[in-house]
Amino acid sequence: MDNMNLTLKIWRQKDQSSKGQMVDYKVTDISEHMSFLEMMDVLNEQLVNSGEEPVAFDHDCREGICGMCSLYINGEAHGPDRGITTCQLHMRMFNDGDTITIEPWRAAAFPVIKDLVVDRMAFERIQQAGGYISVNTSGNTQDANSLPISKIAADEAMDAAACIGCGACVASCKNSSAMLFVGAKVSQYALLPQGQVEATERVKNMVAQMDLEGFGNCTNTGACEVECPKGISLDNIARMNREFMKANVKG
Amino acid sequence: MSGFLNSSIGRKVAMALSAFFLMFFLLQHFAINILSVFSPELFNEVSHFMGTNPLIQFALQPVLIFGVVFHFVMGFVLEIRNRKANGVKYAQNNGAANSTWMSRNMIWSGVAILAFIILHFIDFWFPEINTKFVNGDWSGTMEGVEGYRYYEELVHKFASPIRVGAYVIAFVFLALHLLHGFTSAFQSMGGTAGRKKTLQTIGKAYSIIIPLGFIFIALYHFFNH
Structure with missing residues (x-):
């Protein structure tokens, strides 16, 4: 499969007290083997190179175990695949020319700190x-068995x-x-x-x-x-x- | 106890318990109504017993009214609280990917059922209360009708195509409400059995057969008239 060109609709919000909005971005030449977060890295590199503020999103281990990555992708938590975190979501789940909506978790108890990062x-x-x-645990704990x-x-x-x-x-x-x-x-x-x-x-x-x-x-x-x-x-x-x-x- | 009912799980349990009670009531209501199709005499006998037995009139009827009101009020309270917990709405939310339409729209099927109950009360309950408690007529008879009046009243009500249509639509909403509500009530009571095959099958059967049966009764009397 050829690499993909995508349109991204991403929630941008300066800080907790600011009002946010959806902003459109274009990314080109995305490999189907990339993880979703690598695609986000490509976008952010593009934004930094053109002097814009990169999109803030949570991530840490990038192997599906830390629980840091979030993102509500095309109306589903962690995107359209099952049993995976966003870092494990492959770009092969999408097609060339797709528009992808990316939002932060929405809940009153999870306020947005910045862009896609929630508290x-x-x-x-x-x-x-x-x-x-x-x-x-003072050193004389009993044997688990x-x-x-x-x-x-x-x-x-x-x-x-x-x-x-x-x-x-x-x-x-x-x-x-x-x-x-x-x-x-x-x-x-x-x-x-x-x-x-x-x-x-x-x-x-x-x-x-x-x-x-x-x-x-x-x-x-x-x-x-x-x-x-x-x-x-x-x-x-x-x-x-x-x-x-x-x-x-x-x- | 007030602490328990002020907790999220306590409200869930209260919602489920009132649901069990209402589902049991619905079952006996259906059992009596279906008699009207097979035997008007038996339907009259049972209706007179239900309508005049002091235990049913003065003990169970108030419990039923409380159960109905409680289920509706708590349903609305929970809906308002849940909307408050939502925060900003998603620009795109694909609810169909992970849940049934019925489970996401209990408030709307509930509102439809509430509208029906108001109509149903105006049709049957208020006249019944008026006859018995205001006019003090507990005889169960009326002029021009031989024997008890209940069958005659029922048939008379289902002569109007608009009323029959409204009843049929309401029962469709009732089926949708039950298709999620039945197993959901078991799950709320802590029964993992709510998710097991047998109970799901019983739930589906109950949710479809009972409303369909009520629709049959309404249509039967409409066309038989």
Whole structure:
């Protein structure tokens, strides 16, 4: 396949307090083997060379594990492909002459800092509210294998722990709900014996913080699960609901 | 308890519980109405029992009214809160890529059902309350009709093509609402079973058969008239 020429419609916003707008750009000679972020690098090189302000976007590891890259591409979080982050999205998913719309995550709890970069500290604060276990790590921690854990529980906990906190769930949700993220973080502890001690307080505090941050209410559309780069299942939301009900009965 | 209902998950659970109650009510409403197709006498007997039994009139009916009002009010409250949580709208949003039309438009199918319920109350409920509680007539009979009046009233209502048309459209919206709502209620209650094949099949069957059955009853009486 020949290299592609593309039109990009990108959200530009100077800073958090400024009003943003969509701006059109042209990029030429894009290889189908490039990742989406490499295409963005080409655009930014072009902008820098012509003395313009480059487009700000989040990225770090560029191998699909850090959760930094975001971007709402052609109406979907991380673009049209499944089970991937934006850095893993290949330009072969697009055709020569395409117009690609690129927007930041949209949610009241994720304010835009600049261009395509949003503030995802709300996730951090939810984690700090209870997404941990209090273990003495003073050098005499016990061997992990001394606690028997079923293979099923271990696998499901690992699947929940695969969440990289990118925020695609919130961005895809018509209600800007963070329940897939919080559900995964609650589940990874709820499934393991180490998580039981603080289970009641954990789910109550994390849900309270989630509500405080201004995320919406889940209506089970399932959009989050489809767009999640790590395949986090809706079952985690159901588990969180059970944990929350249990915690409230216990008081 | 107020703390629980002020949380996002608490509201979800309350929404699901009221939905279960309403879906159960719908099932029994359908079971009674379908009798009118097979046996007007039996339909009259059961209608008279439902309309005059004190337990149903004074205990279950208020619960039902509360359930209906609660489900609507909470639905609107959640919609307003969710819109507030959205922030700036996307220039391009491909919702069809990851969710069903039904799941994204519960508020609109809900509004259509609310409009129907208002019509339905004007048609049946207000006259019924007027007869029994204002005029104090609990006999279940009326002039010029032999036996109970319920079947006669039902047939009379479904003589108008405009009313039958409105009912048919409303039941289509009800089906759309249920196609997402049934399994969604189970998911909200923490049942991962809500996503398992059997329950999804039952949900689909319920969501299509019940509204279709109501449409059949309305059309049957319209053409049979």
